[in-house]
Amino acid sequence: MDESAMPALRYFSSYSGRGLPLRLVAELPPEAIAHRNTCLRAAYDEAGRPICIEKLVYGAVEMRHDYRWAADGTLAGVTVSEEGEAPRELVLG
Template identity: 35%
Template sequence: MSSNEQYDKYFLTYTGITLPLQLVNPLDPSETQNRNTYFGANLDAEGRLERVHKVVYGEVELEHRYGYNANGALQWAEIRDDDDEVQRLEFNNAGQRI
């Protein structure tokens, strides 16, 4: 996937292994011009991560999409890899994977 997307925020990397991704080291949009790899994030109306792209050499290598339940806990996550394979994970009301 080519990345011609506009993102709400940009980051250098992430930390941890839990979902949603914990993006760290914010980047100014202009800083992505000279980077081989960065993460672009879109936020929902509540300011939570809704979509994350890992962009490598201008191509989307990895995509995460997130949905939340009424209490704000993660309800589902879809992870699309560079082969366009999608894995969907479901979570209970407490945000624990089921």
């Protein structure tokens, strides 16, 4: 994620549930990131919906979700990228 082009980033220690979008839990202050081996980094749109979530492991992106939202506010699709694999497109709704 190009941090200079994204809205304010937020950091989390984990996520819960099985559905999409991922539900991030236990928000971390940015200064706590330097002391963690893993965390999740997220950017949100103006409506508060996640547009990108990355799992960081030792500072490298291991997994990434790029979310697309429909005009009615429902999740329209997601691109899932995992280290060493080709990105997968999931079309929803």
